[in-house]
Amino acid sequence: MDARIQVLNENELQDNRYVVYWMQSSQRTEYNHALEYAIVEANKLSKPLLVCFGLTAEFPEANTRHYTFMLEGLKEVQANLVEREIQFVLRAISPEKAAIEIAQLAAVMIVDRGYLRIERDWRKEVANSIECPLIQVETNVIVPVESASPKEEYAARTIRKKIQVQLDTFTSSLEENKIQHFSLNEDLPFSTLVPIDIPILLDHLQVDGTVPAVDGFKGGTGEAKKRLADFIERKLPFFNDDRNKPGYDVVSDMSPYLHFGQISPLYIFHQLQAASPSENKESYIEELVIRRELSMNFVFYNEKYDQYVGLPDWAKETLADHESDERKFLYTLKELEKAGTHDPYWNAAQNEMVLTGKMHGYMRMYWGKKIIEWSQNSKEAFARSLYLNNKYNLDGRDPNSFTGIAWCFGKHDHGWKEREIFGKVRYMNAKGLERKFDMQKYVDKINGLL
Numbered sequence: 001m002d003a004r005i006q007v008l009n010e011n012e013l014q015d016n017r018y019v020v021y022w023m024q025s026s027q028r029t030e031y032n033h034a035l036e037y038a039i040v041e042a043n044k045l046s047k048p049l050l051v052c053f054g055l056t057a058e059f060p061e062a063n064t065r066h067y068t069f070m071l072e073g074l075k076e077v078q079a080n081l082v083e084r085e086i087q088f089v090l091r092a093i094s095p096e097k098a099a100i101e102i103a104q105l106a107a108v109m110i111v112d113r114g115y116l117r118i119e120r121d122w123r124k125e126v127a128n129s130i131e132c133p134l135i136q137v138e139t140n141v142i143v144p145v146e147s148a149s150p151k152e153e154y155a156a157r158t159i160r161k162k163i164q165v166q167l168d169t170f171t172s173s174l175e176e177n178k179i180q181h182f183s184l185n186e187d188l189p190f191s192t193l194v195p196i197d198i199p200i201l202l203d204h205l206q207v208d209g210t211v212p213a214v215d216g217f218k219g220g221t222g223e224a225k226k227r228l229a230d231f232i233e234r235k236l237p238f239f240n241d242d243r244n245k246p247g248y249d250v251v252s253d254m255s256p257y258l259h260f261g262q263i264s265p266l267y268i269f270h271q272l273q274a275a276s277p278s279e280n281k282e283s284y285i286e287e288l289v290i291r292r293e294l295s296m297n298f299v300f301y302n303e304k305y306d307q308y309v310g311l312p313d314w315a316k317e318t319l320a321d322h323e324s325d326e327r328k329f330l331y332t333l334k335e336l337e338k339a340g341t342h343d344p345y346w347n348a349a350q351n352e353m354v355l356t357g358k359m360h361g362y363m364r365m366y367w368g369k370k371i372i373e374w375s376q377n378s379k380e381a382f383a384r385s386l387y388l389n390n391k392y393n394l395d396g397r398d399p400n401s402f403t404g405i406a407w408c409f410g411k412h413d414h415g416w417k418e419r420e421i422f423g424k425v426r427y428m429n430a431k432g433l434e435r436k437f438d439m440q441k442y443v444d445k446i447n448g449l450l
């Protein structure tokens with residue numbers, strides 16, 4: 001069987017009305033292996049296909065910023081499905097409950113794959129609660145997580161080759177199928193939230209409104225594709241040299257779209273293939289495939305990916321050795337959240353995240369390192385970093401979020417020269433930023449947004 005596909009229970013096919021694709025982590029209708037698999041199954045069984053999505057206001061740490069972006073994407077999903085004569089069933093109940101209810105009349109259910117604990121738990125619960133088969137199709141990575149490696153990897157250097165040798169196997173193109181039995185008029189025993197009216201839904205779901213939506217990012221596959229095309233044409237030629245420069249805009253901004261599954265990494269990979277070979281292309285693939293899929297490896301194989309105890313032993317030991325070192329600056333969480341530190345670069349990074357919904361990649365490292373330096377202890381720093389990252393970044397609550405924060409505390413890194421507070425964990429300072437980059441340009445850019 002294709003390595004992207006796993007059967008999650010042992011149930012028999014049911015003689016029921018329809019086939020269901022339970023959409024959860026791959027919120028798109030293009031380049032979606034799970035949707036295409038579901039269409040093929042429905043055609044094989046001569047049944048219509050329904051696509052179902054459960055909208056919960058209780059996803060940990062999600063707020064108006066995240067929901068608005070997600071709903072913009074789901075609006076597009078619904079319109080695209082209508083064009084393909086497939087009904088989109090959006091319900092205001094948590095994903096696993098929506099799946100269990102709709103499965104009552106399903107012959108078979110297909111689901112995409114998520115890597116976080118909550119996403120895995122939802123699938124387990126559905127697999128155990130329904131009568132029909134639940135089939136999982138992995139489509140948010142290039143190389144399926146268990147094919148990439150059977151264990152938690154130490155670092156990018158230990159997973160790189162394992163992924164690279166399988167790229168040809170997992171980058172073949174994905175055919176789009178036509179559904180034979182239309183489902184738009186299928187009668188359902190429950191009401192759905194379609195058409196999608198975003199303000200009404202936010203109100204209805206009582207979403208946490210403390211973090212507003214941002215103007216700079218509109219959700220949806222169409223928007224993601226437009227940005228990608230612009231990136232490849234105008235920015236990719238400078239990616240290798242300039243992507244780390246905080247004052248510049250040379251990155252792809254794909255992370256919010258990847259996080260919600262609004263764009264497929266395989267689609268991005270194929271678009272890049274059309275660009276001429278260069279160091280820039282290689283660097284981008286290193287980020288998109290190796291670094292990103294190392295994050296999936298971490299959260300999939302490490303049960304404690306979101307806890308301080310999940311960090312490598314050497315890092316916890318060296319940080320513990322320096323727990324009582326004097327901290328020259330200590331800030332409360334409120335002071336950090338309000339960007340009220342003595343450090344203009346850190347404040348700019350924090351403001352960038354709060355105001356735009358996305359902090360520059362290089363500044364995320366510096367930002368996380370300074371929280372270690374300015375907190376009472378490393379455990380507190382870990383919790384604060386995750387909290388702020390996931391609250392304000394549109395791409396927060398992603399495998400990359402947990403891995404990026406853990407990296408600041410030594411994960412996927414090696415020991416460095418021992419120093420105060422950090423022990424052997426890598427340290428970063430403002431002088432380093434100034435040596436490498438025009439930091440005033442960055443500060444001015446962000447201050448211009450205030």
Ligand SMILES: Cc1cc2nc3c(=O)[nH]c(=O)nc-3n(C[C@H](O)[C@H](O)[C@H](O)COP(=O)(O)OP(=O)(O)OC[C@H]3O[C@@H](n4cnc5c(N)ncnc54)[C@H](O)[C@@H]3O)c2cc1C
Nearest residue numbers: 251252253254255287288291292361364395396400401404
């Ligand atoms: C402390 C810290 C926190 C982070 N939090 C998040 C987060 O919440 N969500 C998130 O998606 N990423 C996070 N990252 C990883 C990285 O910074 C972002 O993925 C990147 O900045 C996203 O911007 P982009 O899409 O414009 O990146 P580009 O440079 O254009 O890269 C393209 C894609 O490659 C992947 N990528 C790039 N850099 C990394 C990396 N270092 N590790 C893994 N994948 C990478 C991302 O999927 C990204 O969208 C974090 C990193 C650190 C150090």
